[in-house]
Every structure is written in structure tokens, then in C-alpha cells.
Amino acid sequence: MRTKNILIFSLISSFFLIFLISIWKILATLQGLNINSFNIEVIFVSGFFISLAQIGINDRIKNIYKSIIFSFAVVICDGYLIQKLPLWYNIGVFLILYFFTNKISKYNYNNLKEEHSTQVILFDFLTLFGILFFSFVILFPFYMMIVTSFKTQIALLVNPLDFSINFSQDIKDLFKSYFVIFKSYKFGKYILTSTIVSVGTVVITLLFAIPAAYAVARLNFFGKNFLSTSILIIYMFPAIVLVIPLYTIFSQLGLRNSIEGLLIVYTATTLPVAIYMLQGYFKSIPKELEEAAIMDKLSWFGIITKIIIPLSIPAISSVALYVFMIAWNEFLFSLMFLDNPNSFTLSRAIQYLSGDAETPRQYLMAGSVVVTLPVLFIFVYFEKYLVSGLTAGSVKG
Amino acid sequence: MANIKFTGVHKSFGSNKIITDFNLLGKEDEFLVLVGPSGCGKSTLLRMIAGLEKIDEGEIFINDQKINELHPSKRQTAMVFQSYALYPHMNVYENMSFGLKIEKRPKEEINTKVMQAAKILKIEELLERKPKQLSGGQRQRVAIGRAITRNPKIFLFDEPLSNLDAALRAEMRVEISKLHNQIKTNMIYVTHDQVEAMTLADRIVILNHGNIEQVGTPEEIYNDPANVFVAQFIGTPKMNILKVSQEEISSNQINFLGNNVKIPNVNLEKKNYFIGIRPEHFSVSDDSEYKFEPKIDLIENLGNEKIAYIKMNNHEISAKISSQNKIENQMGFNSKDIFLFNENGERIKS
Numbered sequence: 212m213r214t215k216n217i218l219i220f221s222l223i224s225s226f227f228l229i230f231l232i233s234i235w236k237i238l239a240t241l242q243g244l245n246i247n248s249f250n251i252e253v254i255f256v257s258g259f260f261i262s263l264a265q266i267g268i269n270d271r272i273k274n275i276y277k278s279i280i281f282s283f284a285v286v287i288c289d290g291y292l293i294q295k296l297p298l299w300y301n302i303g304v305f306l307i308l309y310f311f312t313n314k315i316s317k318y319n320y321n322n323l324k325e326e327h328s329t330q331v332i333l334f335d336f337l338t339l340f341g342i343l344f345f346s347f348v349i350l351f352p353f354y355m356m357i358v359t360s361f362k363t364q365i366a367l368l369v370n371p372l373d374f375s376i377n378f379s380q381d382i383k384d385l386f387k388s389y390f391v392i393f394k395s396y397k398f399g400k401y402i403l404t405s406t407i408v409s410v411g412t413v414v415i416t417l418l419f420a421i422p423a424a425y426a427v428a429r430l431n432f433f434g435k436n437f438l439s440t441s442i443l444i445i446y447m448f449p450a451i452v453l454v455i456p457l458y459t460i461f462s463q464l465g466l467r468n469s470i471e472g473l474l475i476v477y478t479a480t481t482l483p484v485a486i487y488m489l490q491g492y493f494k495s496i497p498k499e500l501e502e503a504a505i506m507d508k509l510s511w512f513g514i515i516t517k518i519i520i521p522l523s524i525p526a527i528s529s530v531a532l533y534v535f536m537i538a539w540n541e542f543l544f545s546l547m548f549l550d551n552p553n554s555f556t557l558s559r560a561i562q563y564l565s566g567d568a569e570t571p572r573q574y575l576m577a578g579s580v581v582v583t584l585p586v587l588f589i590f591v592y593f594e595k596y597l598v599s600g601l602t603a604g605s606v607k608g
Numbered sequence: 609m610a611n612i613k614f615t616g617v618h619k620s621f622g623s624n625k626i627i628t629d630f631n632l633l634g635k636e637d638e639f640l641v642l643v644g645p646s647g648c649g650k651s652t653l654l655r656m657i658a659g660l661e662k663i664d665e666g667e668i669f670i671n672d673q674k675i676n677e678l679h680p681s682k683r684q685t686a687m688v689f690q691s692y693a694l695y696p697h698m699n700v701y702e703n704m705s706f707g708l709k710i711e712k713r714p715k716e717e718i719n720t721k722v723m724q725a726a727k728i729l730k731i732e733e734l735l736e737r738k739p740k741q742l743s744g745g746q747r748q749r750v751a752i753g754r755a756i757t758r759n760p761k762i763f764l765f766d767e768p769l770s771n772l773d774a775a776l777r778a779e780m781r782v783e784i785s786k787l788h789n790q791i792k793t794n795m796i797y798v799t800h801d802q803v804e805a806m807t808l809a810d811r812i813v814i815l816n817h818g819n820i821e822q823v824g825t826p827e828e829i830y831n832d833p834a835n836v837f838v839a840q841f842i843g844t845p846k847m848n849i850l851k852v853s854q855e856e857i858s859s860n861q862i863n864f865l866g867n868n869v870k871i872p873n874v875n876l877e878k879k880n881y882f883i884g885i886r887p888e889h890f891s892v893s894d895d896s897e898y899k900f901e902p903k904i905d906l907i908e909n910l911g912n913e914k915i916a917y918i919k920m921n922n923h924e925i926s927a928k929i930s931s932q933n934k935i936e937n938q939m940g941f942n943s944k945d946i947f948l949f950n951e952n953g954e955r956i957k958s
């Protein structure tokens with residue numbers, strides 16, 4: 212049993228090592244490094260050997276020395292003997308190996324005895340695989356976007372596959388694309404429009420969604436069930452179906468190219484989900500709290516503003532975040548309704564730029580970064596409000 | 609200083625009748641306990657007083673003022689909920705002062721009232737804390753404190769102790785009793801726990817299926833139950849109720865546990881009866897009027913007392929005796945401790 216466990220453990224961990232090093236090699240290639248081969252067999256053998264040695268040595272050598280020795284051995288083998296590669300690449304390999312040996316050091320001769328230990332190991336490594344794979348897949352386009360935005364037109368034309376950033380150039384040249392999009396392409400105005408539209412949508416949506424959700428969650432009225440289920444039916448109509456009738460209506464009402472028009476459409480599209488999310492949370496607030504508030508002489512309006520809203524901050528902020536992101540990134544309606552560059556939102560502006568064949572790619576990418584960053588910062592900031600459990604302590608759970 | 613009067617109160621949820629024709633007159637400053645099994649309508653009754661539930665029919669008066677249509681906040685009642693219902697986003701002080709703040713009372717008045725209530729309940733050092741930082745007992749104190757600051761004419765308690773553990777419950781029970789002595793106000797207390805009912809109440813109202821089974825002081829309820837339901841509801845272990853068929857009755861005596869028992873001042877007819885006798889009225893001493901040889905199934909030792917489960921003549925009886933006494937082959941009871949009920953479970957008083 213133990214031999215089998217040790218073998219399986221070594222196999223899984225060496226595959227994991229291959230995965231890690233391969234990612235690093237791909238990244239290094241993108242930085243312009245010329246690597247002859249992936250050396251998969253060498254990495255596999257060394258991974259296997261390290262895993263076995265790790266179990267064999269056990270606690271006889273301190274973990275830190277063990278890790279350093281193994282890492283050095285692999286670095287010399289891969290980075291100097293087979294192919295001479297620059298120092299930064301080898302430092303990367305060293306760090307990966309150090310991480311890897313630390314990771315596997317928790318498995319020792321004793322806990323491999325247990326029958327289910329292979330399952331534990333497999334699950335452990337699968338989780339790591341998953342995290343690394345998805346972060347690679349998700350972060351790579353961001354990385355490309357940022358790198359491209361820091362390039363010059365010439366650099367892009369000379370070697371389009373070069374994904375390194377040239378830090379040796381002047382800081383002014385590095386951020387040139389950003390200066391250009393704000394100066395010549397009026398991105399400042401677009402940001403302002405997008406901000407007004409998004410924040411406006413959040414405010415209006417919440418203004419309607421909170422009372423509506425409260426009514427659906429708490430009050431008894433005729434057609435309540437029909438209403439609460441039909442809220443989501445609105446979402447079954449694809450936006451593209453609505454866009455043409457809306458276009459004609461908005462043209463007649465003179466709402467095209469106006470912020471008001473966008474606010475109406477965005478509010479209408481985000482309201483159903485907002486109500487749906489909020490009513491679920493409102494239902495989870497204990498009814499006794501409201502009854503206590505009624506006895507404290509609070510009116511319905513007072514109950515909503517003084518009890519329900521303070522207790523629903525997590526739900527309200529996640530709804531606000533959701534609505535903001537929808538409004539900020541929305542493209543279809545802004546494409547249809549806005550054709551005057553003076554009233555463009557950010558996403559519409561980027562489409563406008565990319566439609567123009569003469570717009571350099573780095574400007575587009577800089578624009579994309581500008582679109583992405585606010586959402587990122589807002590998400591990080593709001594994240595702390597998303598903690599649930601604010602109602603803890605009100606009633607016995 | 610208030611009295612409360614119910615006249616012909618009805619309440620139903622859909623076709624489900626919860627309370628039918630409820631009439632009761634509460635005295636001034638009385639501690640009234642509504643007790644009954646779950647689903648008997650006791651909480652609904654309390655919520656009707658508070659105004660959280662509509663009154664279908666009939667009237668409720670507080671100090672001769674009809675409150676049926678009054679807004680909950682104008683009824684001068686304060687409710688302590690089973691789940692405490694403290695506002696989690698406010699600290700203890702804010703929780704207790706919230707109602708007064710809504711009424712826009714002056715700050716000094718709010719402060720003195722909160723401080724007074726905090727002093728009564730010994731929670732002065734907790735005023736800055738949020739409800740989630742309090743233990744169950746402390747939360748319950750704050751909930752009571754919130755009720756006190758409202759200075760109500762009637763306090764309503766909706767099973768306030770049922771979320772607490774046994775030791776804390778006993779402690780809070782004493783506290784509530786003291787509180788009533790301290791602030792002489794009407795209190796209406798709903799519980800399903802007969803111990804709370806017996807220890808706290810000036811008068812107990814025993815409810816079953818929305819009807820009053822009996823109203824009386826704890827002594828009356830215990831010593832003079834009106835029917836089998838009340839007799840069995842109060843007292844642990846519950847009263848032994850044994851069916852007596854007409855064959856077992858002869859010449860005004862009942863053949864009961866091998867004895868011919870004569871019930872004083874009662875003329876027995878040839879009918880079926882129920883005999884009730886409380887477990888604590890069995891004894892092992894020799895000076896009992898009637899004696900029998902028990903066949904003991906099981907003995908539970910509770911430390912200070914023992915409960916013996918006895919099987920005799922198709923009857924299952926429980927008997928409570930002091931644990932110092934040994935159960936030998938004889939047990940006894942007295943005829944004065946026997947309660948007689950007719951076929952319908954109504955008490956035949958001797």
C-alpha cells in the first residue's frame with residue numbers, strides 16, 4: 212500500500228512540477244527568450260527524484276536547506292547544463308522549485324501509510340492545478356492589454372509577438388498612449404459620461420428596487436406571487452429584441468444621444484435582478500425586528516430607512532456593484548442610441564476607436580485599461596461591505 | 609396601573625379558528641400568565657393585544673379604552689419577543705432609547721430613562737456593546753430594558769425565556785419576578801412552560817384550542833383543577849389519570865388499586881369516572897389511609913427524589929418519592945388527595 216502511495220504521490224507531484232515550469236517557460240518565451248526545448252523529460256525525472264528524496268530524507272535535514280539544495284540542483288541542470296539561460300529566468304525556476312518543494316514537504320513517510328492519502332494528495336494538487344490554470348487563463352489577456360498599451364507603434368510593428376515591456380525608455384514615452392487618449396481622444400469626457408450614467412443607474416435602480424423588493428418580500432397584496440415571479444420573466448427577452456423598438460421610440464421622443472435615455476434603459480434592464488436579489492435578502496431579515504420597530508412607533512418608511520436598509524448593506528452594496536458593472540460595461544444599447552461622439556460612454560468610445568482603421572492598437576489597449584481599472588478598484592473597495600452576517604445577534608440563531 | 613378586558617374575542621387564520629369567544633378581565637398590576645400547549649392561540653392573543661395581529665371579532669379594552677383600532681404604538685404596551693428582536697446595527701443604549709428617540713423626547717429624559725432601566729437590569733456596563741457581543745441572557749435583559757424605557761401600561765412577554773439554557777432560565781425567572789415587584793405594572797406573559805407559569809403568575813390562564821380551561825392563582829390551579837386537561841398540564845410528572853368503569857363502583861366506593869376507596873362527600877352513580885392522583889401524593893410510610901403492593905417497572909433517580917413507574921391492574925402509574933425512602937413492597941395514598949372527574953373529564957368537586 213505504501214509503495215503504491217509513494218509512487219502515485221511522486222507521479223502527481225512531478226506532473227505538477229512540469230505544469231508549473233511549462234507556464235514559466237511560456238511566459239519567458241513571451242518575454243523574448245529563445246528556449247530550445249521544454250525539457251519535459253528532464254523536469255519529470257527531477258520532479259520524481261525530488262519527491263522520492265523528500266520522503267527518503269524526511270526530517271533528517273531542515274526543510275529550508277532541503278528545498279534550497281533541490282532547487283539549486285534543478286536550476287543548474289535546466290538552466291546551465293542543457294541550455295545556458297539568463298539569470299532572471301533561473302531565479303524564476305528557483306522560486307518555482309522552492310515553492311514546489313515546500314508544498315510537498317508536508318507529505319512524509321508516515322502519512323503516506325494511510326489508505327486514503329492518495330485521495331488527499333490528488334485533491335490537493337487538483338485544487339492547485341485549478342487555481343493556477345484559471346488565474347493564467349484570466350490574467351493573461353489583462354497582461355497582454357497592459358503590455359500593448361505601454362508599447363510604441365514601431366515596436367508593435369517590428370515584433371508583434373514580443374510581450375515584454377521596455378522599461379529602459381523614457382517614462383513619458385512609456386505612458387504616451389495614455390496621454391494621447393486623454394488629450395486627442397477626449398477620454399476624460401467619456402469617463403465622465405460613463406460615471407454619470409453608471410452612478411445614476413445605481414441610484415435610480417436602488418431607489419426603485421428597495422421599496423419594490425420590500426413590498427414583494429413582506430407586504431401582502433393582490434397578485435403578489437404573480438408579480439414576484441414575473442419580475443424575472445422580463446429577463447427572458449434578449450436585449451437585441453428590445454433594441455429596435457426602443458430605437459424608434461427613443462428617436463421619436465428625442466431621447467437618443469442623451470444620458471437620460473441611457474438611464475431609463477439601463478434602469479429597466481437592471482431592475483429585475485436587483486429586485487430579485489434584494490427581496491431574497493429582505494426575506495431573511497427576522498420579522499420580529501420589524502414588529503419591534505412598529506411598536507417603537509416607526510412608520511413603514513421609517514422601518515425601511517432605519518431598520519431594513521442598515522441591515523441590508525451587504526445585499527445593497529452587492530446589488531449596487533452589479534448594477535454599476537452592468538451600466539459601466541454595457542455596449543449594445545450605447546452602440547444603438549449614441550452616435551454623437553459628444554455623448555459617448557467609454558465602451559462606445561472604444562468601439563468607435565476600433566472601428567477606425569487608423570487608430571493605433573496601443574491606444575485601444577490603453578483605453579481598455581482605463582475602462583477596466585475603475586471597476587477593479589470599486590470591486591476591491593466594496594468587497595469589505597459584502598460580508599454577510601450583519602444581522603448576527605439580533606435574534607437567536 | 610392598568611386593567612385589561614377581553615370581551616368575546618375571536619380570531620381565525622383562514623378557516624383555521626385560533627381563538628373562539630375569549631373573555632377575560634385582568635386586574636390592576638396583575639402578573640397574568642397565559643399557558644397552554646403549542647398551537648393553543650396564546651401567542652396570537654398576545655399579538656392581538658400588541659396590535660401586531662388584527663382582532664376579527666370582539667373587543668379588547670385597556671383601562672376601559674377600546675384598543676381594537678388603535679395603532680400598536682398608541683396602545684401603551686411593550687413587547688419582549690422570544691427571539692429578543694434587538695436591532696443588530698445599534699448598540700445596547702441605542703436599542704433601548706430607539707422608541708423614545710422616534711417620539712422625539714428630550715435627550716436628558718431619554719438618558720435618565722435608559723439609565724434607570726439599565727440599573728434595574730444591571731446592564732450598565734453593556735450599554736456600548738452591540739447585540740452580537742452579548743450572551744443570550746444579556747440579550748434578553750436588553751430586550752426587557754427596551755420594554756421598560758417605553759414606560760408601558762402593560763408588558764407583554766412572548767415566551768421570553770425559551771431560548772435560554774436551563775440554569776439561565778431559572779435565573780431570569782427570578783429576575784422577572786423581582787422586576788414585577790419593583791415596577792408595579794400589568795404583565796402578560798405567554799409560555800408553554802408550566803414551571804414559569806407556576807412561579808411567576810399572580811393568576812394563570814390555561815388555554816387549550818383557543819378556549820380558557822381555567823383561570824386561577826397557581827394554588828387554585830394546582831389544588832383545585834377544573835378538569836383533566838388542567839390537572840395533567842400542571843405538575844411534573846403529570847397527574848395519574850385512571851379510568852374507572854362502572855363495574856368497579858359499589859355502594860359509594862370505588863375499587864381502586866385493590867382498595868375500596870370512599871371519596872368523601874360524593875355520591876357515586878353507576879357511571880364511568882376518571883380518578884386523578886398526583887405522583888407526589890403516593891407515599892411509602894405506613895400511616896396512609898389506603899395501601900397497595902406496587903409492581904415496579906422502572907425507577908428513575910433524580911437525586912433528591914425518585915420517580916417509580918408502576919404497572920398495576922392495567923393502570924400505569926408514576927409515583928414521586930423522596931430518594932431517602934426505600935420502596936419496599938407497600939405504598940399508600942389518602943382519599944383527600946384523590947381528584948374525581950366525570951366521563952367528560954370535568955371535575956366532580958367534593
